[in-house]
Amino acid sequence: MDKRWCTACGCEFLPRAQAPHQRYCAEPECQRERRRLWQQTKRRSDPDYLQNQVQAQRAWSKRNSAYWSAYRENHPEYAARNRINQRGRNAKRSTAGIAKMDASNGMPFFDDGLYELRPLEGLGFAKMVAWRVQITVLARQHL
Ligand SMILES: [Zn+2]
Structure with missing residues (x-):
């Protein structure tokens, strides 16, 4: 097995025979970094x-x-x-x-733009999920 360089610390290491694609050395700090990145990716993708x-x-x-x-x-x-x-x-x-208040009726109105849409807490949604949405106002209707 060829020597290679740890993705985290940059030190040279010898990968274990059981893990031919190993990219991190065995140092506890480097293994923690590997798990942290794995978890971050997993949280984003799953x-x-x-x-x-x-x-x-x-x-x-x-x-x-x-x-x-x-x-x-x-x-x-x-x-x-x-x-x-x-x-x-x-x-x-x-x-x-x-949002800015519409002076004519005291109701908020929104400009075109990017907004963040997040579920209210306590409805069983994951707290961290939020969507970035583009809102384009087509018409304003005063009721
Ligand atoms: Zn390392």
Whole structure:
């Protein structure tokens, strides 16, 4: 078997005979990177896998509800960063989500453009699924 170079760390390694297409060396960090990329690809390409992962994470969180509060308590820098990031997401959501108001009837109207369409939480959809949609206004009708 010929020597080759690890995709993650770039070090030379000898692939195992049982894995002739091996692209990562045996270092734990490189194997973690390999699994991380595999999972990322799988989550993007397999909606069932993604759905299972989301459900498993929710179930785990439910069973271990004390975990995150303990984690936040023991990692104040994480909690602070998280608060700041969430504030940013909230601000973005409140400005991006509100369409301009039509002065004549107080109803929101939309301009042509790209929008993100996501299912409401609590309807059994995976939280992470969102569609990018192009909306073209054909006509406005005042009811
Ligand atoms: Zn490596």
